[in-house]
Amino acid sequence: MTNIAFIGLGIMGGPMAVHLVKAGHDVVGYNRTPAKTRPLVEAGGRAAGSVAEAVADADVVAVMVPDSPDVRDVLAGEDGVFAHARPGTLVIDFSSIRPDVTVELADQARELGLRPLDAPVSGGEAGARDATLSIMVGGEAADFAAARPIFDVVGRTVVHVGPSGAGQTVKAANQLVVAANIQALAEAVVFLEAHGVDTAAALQVLGGGLAGSKVLDQKRDAMLSRSFDPGFRIELHHKDLGIVTAAAREAGVVVPLGALVAQLMAAALANGDGGLDHSALLRGVERLSGR
Template sequence: MRGRNPYMNIAFIGTGVMGRSMVRNLLKEGHTVQIYTRTKTKAASLIEEGAEWHDSVKQCVRKVDAVMTMLGYPEDVRDVYQGKQGILQSSSKGTLLIDFTTSSPTLATQLAEEAEDKKLHMLDAPVSGGDIGAQNGTLSIMVGGKAATVEEVRPLFECLGTQVVHHGPSGAGQLAKLSNQIAIASNMMGVVEALRFAEVSRLDPQKVLQSIQGGAAGSWSLTNLAPRMLANDTAPGFYVEHFVKDLRIALEEAKKLDLPLPGLQKAAELYEGMLHDSMGQLGTQALYVYYQNFS
């Protein structure tokens, strides 16, 4: 790999709820950031803060030290990386490629192999921590790929998160993130059912939340998402439609392992129901609203 400067020239593709804040944190740390969006106006705030906009993936990734992606779906990852003018075709030899998208472990392994053939160095590095973690630079980053590449990239990861764990070869980061999503899925059902139970029992849900969030029932979702539930705030920190995508991938992987996961299955059914009821663009905490509609 070619030598790196303390401050790197980075291409970042995918400036949605999470990506936008991640770009801001890279800029704050002194890195130069190139961005690609289909519509320039959607990147206006980042351009004002110092990011340099490009109108194609090819132009964005040329002559940079690292390329980062935070996309929606595995098919988006496939298109951006494997397209005729995509990242794998357009990046210079030695470039670091980091995919933060929660995607397919199989695809992550395939892309890493293709990258290596082109003398590129790729990591799958999905994150957890939601919009709050992205804003505060406190994400948990789960990494798959070669250990030497992980160590080279660690200073960049530390601009974005406070916990960086290398889980193994390519695809391992994605598998770790699926474990994370499985834990969240059942926990979200527990949080919603606890609040609904309190509400229907004619307790003050705010007081119940105050009592339980610091005890054995405490969780990230209870602390960060339950207040949004009680405030009827369904704005997305993480979209329902993207969570459904993650749960589908987790179920596919569990099937390959011949591993029954009834909690995951039930959570997936509930979130699929939300998608069917046109709630896909809401935040995952809108599960509380969904429960109110049928309980």
């Protein structure tokens, strides 16, 4: 049994923390909205009133919060992890944030004797709920090996991709590919419907060929029913595509399709769709098509 502090118990972090409890670990959770600790407590975990309380006796600190400023506050803030975690603690950031911020925070962590890993995930709410996440991990190989039992509880595909920041870089690439696939699927749905095709049947046969993808499998029902309850919100994907375009500029490479889907995601946000699932890019295609 490992003592784990889990900071951030939202759509993704909540189910992940529950899986860790069910695997036999002692998990103490903290969330800015205390009510979100309830599923963890009901599963046998404990709730903390602050980050400091959560990490005081932790062997592992896991973080799952929305954006770079949130991670910086949780880790390096006045009452954050860096101020209260014991030397030798593994600090696993499951959040999706800027690679440069990750590298900066990892350097600070190592100066304090902590063992940082950036471990962003892919798979959305369903992946968190079913413990089938893909996890791309940056950091020291020895720290990755030590954390592997934790990763294996919450994920199915777990890969060490390089030094600190590499996990976030791979996640940015993941978000580019996913956004492009969702946009293409949305356009295909509107195109098929405009021609009066049995769209459900069409997507079934497309899914069996080269056009098939996990995006098609997981998002077609939402698009067909126009049910956009968030598994991964547009406002978060908008943030991630900002990371993609900024990191591409920094590296001196061009991502023309990435720039386009970033603008389409921004348009969805501007039209009030930020709280919807990213499959609601379909609504943007409908707006552009006058439908």
